[in-house]
Amino acid sequence: xxxxxxxxxxxxxxxxxxxxxxxxxxxxxxxxxxxxxxxxxxxxxxxxxxxxxxxxxxxxxxxxxxxxxxxxxxxxxxxxxxxxxxxxxxxxxxxxxxxxxxxxxxxxxx
Amino acid sequence: xxxxxxxxxxxxxxxxxxxxxxxxxxxxxxxxxxxxxxxxxxxxxxxxxxxxxxxxxxxxxxxxxxxxxxxxxxxxxxxxxxxxxxxxxxxxxxxxxxxxxxxxxxxxxxxx
Numbered sequence: 001x002x003x004x005x006x007x008x009x010x011x012x013x014x015x016x017x018x019x020x021x022x023x024x025x026x027x028x029x030x031x032x033x034x035x036x037x038x039x040x041x042x043x044x045x046x047x048x049x050x051x052x053x054x055x056x057x058x059x060x061x062x063x064x065x066x067x068x069x070x071x072x073x074x075x076x077x078x079x080x081x082x083x084x085x086x087x088x089x090x091x092x093x094x095x096x097x098x099x100x101x102x103x104x105x106x107x108x109x110x
Numbered sequence: 111x112x113x114x115x116x117x118x119x120x121x122x123x124x125x126x127x128x129x130x131x132x133x134x135x136x137x138x139x140x141x142x143x144x145x146x147x148x149x150x151x152x153x154x155x156x157x158x159x160x161x162x163x164x165x166x167x168x169x170x171x172x173x174x175x176x177x178x179x180x181x182x183x184x185x186x187x188x189x190x191x192x193x194x195x196x197x198x199x200x201x202x203x204x205x206x207x208x209x210x211x212x213x214x215x216x217x218x219x220x221x222x
Binding site for chain 1: 159167200211214216
């Protein structure tokens with residue numbers, strides 16, 4: 001059983017569309033949650049942390065549902081520059097307990 | 111602000127040759143340090159992590175080793191590379207065990 005599961009996609013959406021990604025995690029005791037963005041052949045970069053109350057950063061909104069053990073990322077008004085792979089990351093506590101999903105590939109089409 | 115450096119950016123090595131990849135962090139002290147490998151089209155695999163100088167924990171059995179000779183320096187080594195060692199090697203740092211990790215630019219290793 002994987003610690004973190006994501007739909008690999010690909011998601012192909014037109015510019016201006018709203019797209020949502022979900023991610024489920026297996027350990028109910030998980031401590032912290034993040035979304036990263038990874039461009040092709042580049043390192044992952046932190047997009048946003050996910051807080052229990054939900055949080056928003058411009059066009060990006062992250063939600064955490066502890067009862068159902070999933071986190072989500074909503075991107076509004078998609079831009080061509082949003083094309084990337086989005087990684088869901090869950091920390092179960094401890095230096096070696098950060099688990100990465102395999103990523104969801106997004107392509108925004110002109 | 112904190113920055114993380116890795117080098118080299120790209121490396122092509124023959125099977126059986128040694129390896130040394132270096133990672134340094136600036137602008138912080140006593141960070142947790144991590145080595146990951148990402149095979150083509152795959153997720154990140156944690157190889158080693160360190161919570162302090164000289165403290166190394168290995169996550170997977172392999173022919174790789176890691177060392178932390180200084181607080182902000184993390185080295186990944188191998189005595190003899192295998193074809194299966196090819197991949198994208200990423201160094202990361204974090205403050206403590208519960209916080210987000212920040213990645214270096216990575217080293218793309220091809221073993222021929």
